[in-house]
């Protein structure tokens with residue numbers, strides 16, 4: 001009876017341990033369930049917030065010294081900053097960027113990748129990348145003049161895979177073209193081949209980014225009553241407008257374009273214009 005684990009007081013030492021383990025595991029399961037619940041609630045909140053914003057976010061990634069910070073500065077330095085509720089909570093490595101169409105996006109810098117990252121550094125490295133985890137587009141900056149460019153590229157791509165970030169759309173920017181001797185053959189597509197310090201290349205890069213962004217957006221078509229100038233203004237800075245006309249018969253604006261989030265447009269309409277914020 002004792003060995004079969006009968007009633008109270010007959011448990012052998014092994015069984016007691018089993019019961020302790022079981023209780024321990026049950027507590028862990030409860031804790032994990034609570035954590036998961038929290039994560040779910042957090043995601044829900046984020047999703048709801050996303051419905052209220054249409055902000056397209058771009059992350060800069062790349063091997064160390066590739067020119068990420070230089071690209072960030074080159075693209076954003078010349079642009080003026082206005083105080084804007086949309087961008088009020090930006091962290092120091094995130095800047096606002098206005099594309100050729102007038103669409104405003106954010107651009108976030110990250111710490112450079114390196115090969116054979118020491119294990120104790122991986123965690124802190126990952127946390128700096130957290131910010132880039134849920135971006136809508138990654139700009140992969142590559143130093144086109146580096147002798148081991150391909151190894152650098154592969155290091156970045158495999159780290160992205162390890163971080164489960166390889167499903168994020170990727171656009172490659174081959175940088176430092178002014179330092180390349182002879183011909184250059186890119187291996188990642190789509191791409192832009194530029195020198196971050198060249199003004200014309202900065203323009204070209206902006207256009208290419210705009211194109212890459214548009215690929216990720218959804219087409220929309222709306223009619224806006226003439227008294228909703230607020231909606232029209234928002235669509236101008238927060239979507240790419242491809243068609244805009246005033247229809248005299250209906251006294252409405254007919255607008256077509258590309259947006260990150262269609263729900264956000266519904267939200268705009270339901271939002272009372274006299275009750276901003």
Ligand SMILES: Nc1nc2c(ncn2[C@@H]2O[C@H](COP(=O)(O)OP(=O)(O)OP(=O)(O)O)[C@@H](O)[C@H]2O)c(=O)[nH]1
Pocket residue numbers: 062063064065066067068069070071110111112113141175176177178179194195196197198
């Ligand atoms: N000649 C040339 N130099 C460049 C170009 N872009 C960046 N650099 C230089 O390359 C060096 C590294 O640039 P950063 O922008 O600091 O590189 P990073 O990718 O931010 O580096 P980490 O932050 O360390 O990962 C700097 O000395 C830049 O001036 C370029 O197009 N041409």
Ligand SMILES: [Mg+2]
Pocket residue numbers: 068069070109110111112
């Ligand atoms: Mg940098």
